[in-house]
Amino acid sequence: MFRKRGSLILCGTFLFITWNAILVLLLWGRPSPSQPGGEHGEVAERPTNDMMGDVLRMADTFEAELEMQKEILMQIKNQQSLWEPSNGNGPKVVVPRQPVIPVLVIACNRVTVRRCLDKLLELRPSAELFPIIVSQDCGNAETAEVIRSYGNQVVHLKQPDLSDIAVRPEHKKFQGYYKISRHYRWALNQVFKTLSHSSVVIVEDDLEVAPDFFEYFQALLPLLKSDRSLWCVSAWNDNGRDGYVDPGKANLLYRTDFFPGLGWMLLREVWEELEPKWPASFWDDWMRQPEQRRNRACIRPEISRSLTFGRKGVSLGQFYDKYLRYIKLNTEFVPFTKLDLSYLKEETYREHFEKEVYSAPVVTYEDVKQGQLKGTGPFRLQYSSKDSFKVLAKNLGVMDDLKSGVPRTGYRGVVSFISRGKRIYLAPPPGWTQYDPTWS
Known part of the structure; x- marks a missing residue:
């Protein structure tokens, strides 16, 4: 189809040039009429009526043809944005427009932001598709100098209110x-409202991010846009420690x-919903409340595509020494954009997940802890109350805190992890209904 369209465009251009060349030749080559009886065929002082009529008819035809050729040229111009050469002498190909997904880096006073930025710049496949925006709070001069050192590789924003x-x-x-x-509120408004x-x-x-960090988000953006039961995509597995995945x-x-x-990853539509009621503090726990979540889910990986190296911060290293420092960062590049991810759609996923969980044999805590499980799994370990969940989770080494009743990594109350090489569903x-x- 595109080859035929290209041929038509080229033919139109050729006809335009050829027709106008013929008209010019006709006008220049038409013989001049002579006065009758003239001995030497002298040029007439005034054109005859026949000549005037011919010229007017040719002018009218010429004007009509110009209008038609103008239309053809306008079509050529409108198509140019879709056509780019694949090489210097090769044929024209259609290059589809891909969505731009900016990466917003929230920075403050850590000069180690360099480690974060170096990895992002090393791994991103395209500066055009993945612009990096660094939003800095705190006004720390040393950190600002580190960010400035990247020049036009990043966009450096400064949060103006430091009070x-x-x-x-x-x-x-x-x-x-x-x-x-x-x-967060200021920076996200810059991304969505100012930068559009x-x-x-x-x-x-x-x-720090994994080799397929950008591939992961690029592949999942269409699903996030199309499935209204989702409201985010995360690179993180809270129980993603080595040995648990x-x-x-x-x-x-x-x-x-x-x-x-x-x-x-967040969509503008969701931000427009959240921004008017954005909390004064503890924004992440606020996101976990039922009023914000509204029964929506996020996508998360088995093996994390991000790793935190910041032990020091406002949380004073909460969970870092016990859990976060041991998170396994993925090292294998997975071509997510080439995979069929339709299994993650709500109805398909729920049906398959519940069937797998509740058809798995029920086992005891002692069997799991002592590694006495028979078979390849998966296995189901059942809890019946807040306290029983917390005891089992803590003793098995997975995170035992709940936010508005939801356990970390939980889906419909189920927490999936590996224990001694076996898949366990807590x-x-x-x-289960809600x-x-x-339970907090």
């Missing part, structure tokens, strides 16, 4: 969380009811 925030006396120690929330992007991947200045399943993805963060009884927000 302290008025908080209740008992929240004075949480001033940092208030400033982070203010910064339609999606964004958000990382913080203490994250299947190293042979780097391509395995999940739906989760828990908002993971730590390298995540699951509520069959017939989370209990009092």
Whole structure:
């Protein structure tokens, strides 16, 4: 089809040039009429009526042809944006437009932002498709100089309001969380409102990313846009420590009811919903409340595509020494854009997931802990209350905290992980219907 279109365009151009060349030759080559009886055929002082009529008819034809050729040239111009040469002498090919996905780096006073930026710049496949925007709070001069050193490789934004925030006396120690929330709001408004992007991947200045980080988000953007039961895509697995994930399943993805963060993608439509009610502090836990989540899920990987190296921060290393420092970062490039990811659509995924979980044999904690499971698995370990979940999770080494009743990585109450090489589903009884927000 495109070859035929190209031939038509070339033919139109050729006809335009040829027709006008013929007209010019006709006008120049037409013999001049002579006065009758003239001995030497002298040129007439005035044109005859026949000549005038011929010229007018030719002018009318010429004008009509010009209008037609103008239309052809306009069509050629309109098609030019779709056609680019594949090489210097090769045929024309159609190059489809791909969505631009900016990466927003939230920075403050860590000069180690260099480690984050170096990896992003090393791995990104295209500067045009993945522009890097660094939004800096805190006003730290040394960190600003590090960011500036990258020149036009990144866009450097500076959060203008560095003032302290008025908080209740008992929240004075949480001033940092208030400033982070203010910064997020400002930075996301810059991305979506000022720069007019339609999606964004958000990382913080203490994250390192996997080789297929960009591939992962590029492949999942269409699903995020089309499936309204999703509201984010995350690169992070909260229980993704080495030994708790299947190293042979780097391509395995999940739906989760828990908002993971730590390298995540957001659409402008969702931001327009969240921004008017954005919280003054603790934005990530606010995202995990039922009023914001609205029964929507996120996509997360079996093996994390991000790794945090920032032990020091406003959270004072909470969870870092016990869990986060041991998270396994994926090293295998998975060509997600070439895979069929339709299994992640809500109805298909839920049906398959519940069938796999609740057809798995029920085992005891002792069997799991002592490595006495028979067979390849998976296996189901059942909990019946908040306390039983927390005891089992803690003793098995997975994160035991709940946010608004949702366990980390949980989907319909089920937490999936590897224990001694076997897939375990820590699951509520069959017939689960909803989370209990009092489980926190």
